[in-house]
Amino acid sequence: MSNPLLEPIHGVSLQDYSVVSAKMASGISEAEILNALGIEKAVFDEASALWIARMQEDGTFEIATLFGQYFGEPDKHPKLGNLKAEVSEEGQANLEKMKTDRYFYEELSGARQAAYEYGIDGAQWIQNNFGISLGDFQIITIQWLSLTADDSFEISRHFQDYRDQKEKEYSEKFAAEQGGNVADDVEF
Amino acid sequence: MEEQKHTHCLLEKLKQKAKEQKFYGNDYVEEPAKLNSRTCTNCGAGRAKEDGLTHCAYCGFEFLSIQLTDGIHLKKEDNSRP
Amino acid sequence: MKETKERFFLFIDKLEDKLREFAEASIPELEELNNNDTDEYKREYSSMKNAVLGQLESIMKKGREVQEEKITNFPYHENETKAYYEFRNECYQRLHRLDEINAIYCEKIENTQQEDYEIKYRKILDEYQIIKDQFHCSQCGSLVHIDKIYSTTTYLTCSFCNTKNTFEPSSQTKALEQLGRSLAEQRTAHLLLQYQEACKKSQQLYLKIHELELSLTWEADKNSVTQKEKQIQDLKQQKEKLEQQEPKLYQHYWRTMFDEWNKINPDMEEQHEKFYTRILNEYKPN
Known part of the structure; x- marks a missing residue:
């Protein structure tokens, strides 16, 4: 490893640290994860504090970039890959769809954004309506970001427009639920 | 006047919405500080200072399956000697 | 065009009234919620704040949509291009002013989030x-x-x-490590402000110098020229002095902030210092 900032801390590699974060965000308990890694809290607390400190120290953003990559591929981890949070059948189906169907992914992203703008906790709204946890949502978002990084301008534009359209539709729905928007009565 | 009523009414609704919804994740629980110790699940011995943290001094059972490096409080010297 | 412009201005006036009234009324409500929200992450307050900002955004969206439909896409004859550009420009500027007002209110709303670390x-x-x-x-x-x-x-x-x-x-x-940074920043916020004020002031001086230099191009009166040249020189000196201070103020802020952070969580001092080094290395004077 050429960059000393990437050396493991107490044997906890950057991949370990990223995947622990991803698994915890998916709803798996810290104790279960640390047990699978074969370490105790004292070791992980220090590794975690020091990985954050290394990210702050690293002006090249290499650590943060790699963190994102590992976070997006939690199932590739040799010790933690098999740890799975309980997901409902419907949630599992939606999760698969979100991974494979870009339109569906864009729709949920637009809906989530609209929810926040209407004072609704978007993460909870997605969980309630689609059975997808915040952690899984973040993981799939990262997967799509890397898959679509080399998209042409036209394709990016096409999906951005689709997301905007969906965000607008959900905004209208949320607006109707709260009895309209503040300036509904102002007309040109 | 009518305008102000409308604004006030909308703000009330937004406030209600904020207060009544369930938020993502479990509610925050403030856990107090704790002190405990681990005994070897293999032979029942306690963990003693001079013996290092990674293995049981009596039967060699592995407490931690990693090598400690120099961290905040934990240091290389805390690895059990083979 | 004249009629459309008048209608557009009236429309934006009405949006502005709405925006001001709604934002003004929301601030005391948000302050109250911020003070009374006992949740560790103040989630009720944050949701309400998001909703208020979302409403302001809905006003701006409405303005932008109407601008596009009625102004940008306004049908005009080839021989009235100049008049159209003027008309369009004035209308755009009107919406731009609303945008500026919105930005001020958004900042006020963000500032209702006060936490005493x-x-x-x-x-x-x-x-x-x-x-x-x-x-x-x-x-x-x-x-x-x-x-x-x-x-x-x-x-x-x-x-x-x-x-x-x-x-x-x-x-x-x-949570001490993160809290420590927030608290250190809170304790040293006045120093950051000092640095930002210095940057702002030197920017203003730059604009003033630029303005004076431009006016010289058309100045025929010799006395005025001498006077202005003298003024420019004075301003340049002031600006230079400020620019010499800026890096010092910048470093002083960060050094004091990190000293505070180290005091709060001395166990992480070694790591903080590496972070500090990075920040100073990345500093580029304006």
């Missing part, structure tokens, strides 16, 4: 005084003194039987 820190210090001699070795029952504030789980040795006990700090103490 001293209180949180005080709680951690008080807790430490209570717990430091409260724990006993789980093997032999002797007192295990907690010798300082630990913000990560660690092993403490019983001085009597040498057993390694695992000490896990409370949730609030585990």
Whole structure:
């Protein structure tokens, strides 16, 4: 490893640290994860504090970039890959769809954004309506970001427009639920 | 006047919405500080200072399956000697 | 065009009234909610704030949509291009003013999020005084003194039987590192402001110098020319002086901030210092 900032801390590699974060965000308990890694809290607390400190120290953003990559591929981890949070059948189906169907992914992203703008906790709204946890949502978002990084301008534009359209539709729905928007009565 | 009523009414609704919804994740629980110790699940011995943290001094059972490096409080010297 | 412009201005006026009234009314409500929200993450307050900002955004969206439909896409004859550009420009500027007003209100709304980190820190210090001699070795029952504030789980040795006990700090103490930075920033915010003010002032001087230099191009009167040249020179000197101060103010802010952070969580001083080095290395004067 050429960059000393990437050396493991107490044997906890950057991949370990990223995947622990991803698994915890998916709803798996810290104790279960640390047990699978074969370490105790004292070791992980220090590794975690020091990985954050290394990210702050690293002006090249290499650590943060790699963190994102590992976070997006939690199932590739040799010790933690098999740890799975309980997901409902419907949630599992939606999760698969979100991974494979870009339109569906864009729709949920637009809906989530609209929810926040209407004072609704978007993460909870997605969980309630689609059975997808915040952690899984973040993981799939990262997967799509890397898959679509080399998209042409036209394709990016096409999906951005689709997301905007969906965000607008959900905004209208949320607006109707709260009895309209503040300036509904102002007309040109 | 009518305008102000409308604004006030909308703000009330937004406030209600904020207060009544369930938020993502479990509610925050403030856990107090704790002190405990681990005994070897293999032979029942306690963990003693001079013996290092990674293995049981009596039967060699592995407490931690990693090598400690120099961290905040934990240091290389805390690895059990083979 | 004239009629459309008048209607557009009237429309934006009405949006502006709405925006002002709604934003003004929301601020005391948000302040109250911020003060009374006991949730650790103040989620009720944050949701309400998001909703208020979302409503302001809905006003702006409405303005932008109408602008596009009625102004950008306004049908005009080839021979009235100049008039159209003028008309379009004036209408765009009107919406732009609304955007500026919106930005001011958004900032005011963001500023309702006030948190006194001293209180949180005080709680951690008080807790430490209570717990430091409260724990006993789980093997032999002797007192295990907690010798300082630990913000990560660690092993403490019983001085009597040498057993390694695992000490896990409370949730609030585990947050000390992040809290420490927020608190250090809060304590040194006046220094950051000093630096920002200096930058702003030198920018203003730059604009003033630029303006004077431009006016010289058309100045025929010799006396005025001399006077202006003298003025420009004075302003340049002032600007130079300020620019010399800027890096010092910048460094002074960060140094003081990091000193505070180190005081709050000395266990991480070595890491903080590396972060500080990075920040200074990345600094580029304006």
